[in-house]
Amino acid sequence: MPLSHVAFLILSAVALISGGLVVTRRNPVRAALWLIVALFSVAGIYLLVKAEFLFAVQIILYVGGIMVLFLFVLMLVNVNVSVRQAPFNRQWRVALATALLLLAELAYGFWRGAAPRLKALAPVAAPSHPLGNTQAVGMALYQNYLLPVELVSLLLLVAMVGAVIMAKRRFD
């Protein structure tokens, strides 16, 4: 088995286990820290498929930005109360059944449809031009996907304004 396969298996095991710990930990701060571990291993998977730009974005934006925001808000709301309370709600039987049903459905569809078809797909030959990954993503972003980039910037602006207004206003 090549080294990249071993690395993928280890990284995906880490991602799945820490994802499970995110859902089951009682303390939300611990859940956030396990989520950081999961995000790091997903970033490692990006590196394995030579998506270096996404690797950097994942670490800088997700781990450095979004998770720090999560931890800030966790410090603002009262964590100590939720440590003492039950972590799961009363509908856990229905929720578990729904999730397992979805898992079975996806697995069935995967084994019946996707797996044989993916096996039949001939791997496409790698392009000959030696464009680096970051350069290729940048070219695609600013040439073919210029309008979506502008829309995303608008979306971020709207989210920022909305967050400021919602966090500022008092309801009473």
Place this chain on the structure above:
Amino acid sequence: MIPTQWFLLLSVGLLVIGILGVLLRRNVLVMLMSIELMLNAANINLVAFSQLWHAVTGQVFAVFVIADAAAEAVVGLALIVALFRNKETVNADEMDLLKW
């Protein structure tokens, strides 16, 4: 090259874990974290097919998904802060103002 099926299986696993988190947990913050897990599962799929076809489009859309995740986290956390000010709780089953 790592088989694309492995990526799909990992993505299914992360997606189901995220759905379980959203459905099971009472804490709204952990529910938001589970949503981040599901978005990561989608990104793994996009990157896997980008690797399979040697096309960079999947990675471009993964960048868009990450930007969306940032916007969603910002708005969601602002909502949580506003709700905590108003009701002094972060439990989803205690926010029942719209229930009959």
